[in-house]
Amino acid sequence: QQQVKQSPQSLIVQKGGIPIINCAYENTAFDYFPWYQQFPGKGPALLIAIRPDVSEKKEGRFTISFNKSAKQFSLHIMDSQPGDSATYFCAAANYGGSQGNLIFGKGTKLSVKP
Amino acid sequence: SQTIHQWPATLVQPVGSPLSLECTVEGTSNPNLYWYRxxxxxxxxxxxxxVGIGQISSEVPQNLSASRPQDRQFILSSKKLLLSDSGFYLCAWSNGVNNEKLFFGSGTQLSVL
Structure with missing residues (x-):
């Protein structure tokens, strides 16, 4: 059972464009929504995260938009650069419980063309 | 600072052979440890x-097993590999108090032929 649905599977944008990656979740108990960035041959690394008490969080060129009623959240990358080319994973967890483990989406492979 | 070591980086194994992947964490104590595929x-x-030495929780039934013989050591094993075990295996750790941030190792690319 897939609890976090991520789209699109792949995305190609020109340098300076604003790629948007979307995720939808089912479990209303989720209370933590991170995004991880993975470069080829490497493990994922935490990029940015949000909790459901805010609708937006920005860190540098990366912004998470969160819609609690729709159970959706998205990652926007402003002024994208070739160095942003990577696979991005959204995830969700219920850390209000005794042991919350992250549930990951299937990933989006982003290519930023120079 | 904390570091996570995972080896080997790549591995090619025949079907039916055993598997042992090792992961160690430095610079922290009593971490939560994870194996992802x-x-x-x-x-x-x-x-x-x-969540601790000798304490293993399995998320999915499979041909693999895990062990934690020491606080900062996590091992993924199989007695007989299947073709379907091929994949990129990642070890990760999180602070036992605040589980929110996962730190991943660099992964092992396993090919079962």
Missing amino acids: QAAGRGLQLLFYS
């Missing part, structure tokens, strides 16, 4: 997690 188009699948 990443298959093409299937994202990151949690295989096992451990």
Whole structure:
């Protein structure tokens, strides 16, 4: 059972464009929504995260938009650069419980063309 | 600072052979430890997690097993590999108090032929 649905599977944008990656979740108990960035041959690394008490969080060129009623959240990358080319994973967890483990989406492979 | 070591980086094994992947964490104590598998188009699948020595929880039934013989050592094993065990295996740790941030190792690319 897939609890976090991520789209699109792949995305190609020109340098300076604003790629948007979307995720939808089912479990209303989720209370933590991170995004991880993975470069080829490497493990994922935490990029940015949000909790459901805010609708937006920005860190540098990366912004998470969160819609609690729709159970959706998205990652926007402003002024994208070739160095942003990577696979991005959204995830969700219920850390209000005794042991919350992250549930990951299937990933989006982003290519930023120079 | 904390570091996580995972080896080997790549591994090619015949079907039916055993497997042992090792992961160690430095610079922290009593971490939560995780094994994930990443298959093409299937994202990151949690295989096992451990909150302490000898404590292993399995998320999915499979041909693999995990052990935690020491506080900062996590081992993924199989007695007989299957073709379907091929994939990119990632070890990760989190602070036992605040589980929110996962720190991943650099992964092992396993090919079962």
